[in-house]
Amino acid sequence: MKKGQNELLKISRENLEWYEKNYNKIKKKHDNQWVVIQRQKVVATGSTYDQIAKHLKKEDKKSAIIDFIDSNQLAMFF
């Protein structure tokens, strides 16, 4: 695998690990919002996907965690 791709995967994993570790804190602050996690911090928030999509940088599109925070627990069936 190329060095750049390895780096991309590493950054993404770090973002995900940070997100999972800090999820409860992020949830308290950004409930019912979209969040963009990059470089182990919240870099953008918005109430709709379109709002945050406008502000995504090229780097964020490749490796950021983009997720909707919803404190209402939903049962998921797929």
Place this chain on the structure above:
Amino acid sequence: MITVLFEVPYYHCSKSIRFLIDTGATRSAITETEAALIGLDCDLLPEAKVGAIGFGGTFKNKVINRPVYLTFSSANDQTHRIPYAQGFQIVCIPARVSQNELEKMRRYTPCVLGMDILCKFKLYLDKKKVVLSL
């Protein structure tokens, strides 16, 4: 959820994507939203020949008509690159849905790793942990 590096070399695009491990899904798929973030234009991709059905109803999916590679990384920083010959599916949001419905689908529709990929691994469920091993 598991983070996987998703690449489509023909279109020069790659992105890390979070997938839901779904042993109930026969096929893997990414969402139209993720496809757009990668830089794939769904309008230019062919429709899947096989229909798709889920609890949301039936969907007309698109397919990536070029080889796709999925790279998994392990706890000891080793990587495993899995080729997916052709036909990786994209779950498309039906046309003419309201803005509200569109937003809802974006919020709650995950990318899924189905049995077409999971069958290449040994899969263990261990309390709160899911372990994939080759």
